[in-house]
Amino acid sequence: MPVIVDEVVISIEVTNQASGGAGSAPSATEDKQAIISECVERVLEILEQKAER
Numbered sequence: 001m002p003v004i005v006d007e008v009v010i011s012i013e014v015t016n017q018a019s020g021g022a023g024s025a026p027s028a029t030e031d032k033q034a035i036i037s038e039c040v041e042r043v044l045e046i047l048e049q050k051a052e053r
């Protein structure tokens with residue numbers, strides 16, 4: 001039986017805090033990866049909930 005996703009809600013909170021020096025680039029990459037990981041986890045949870053119904 002196919003799973004049909006009617007609605008996917010993704011919400012994130014982004015803050016723009018000033019960080020100085022050369023350390024900002026790796027931190028930004030890590031932040032993006034963390035956001036992507038969180039979004040993927042939430043989408044998978046929603047899909048699992050839909051599949052249980």
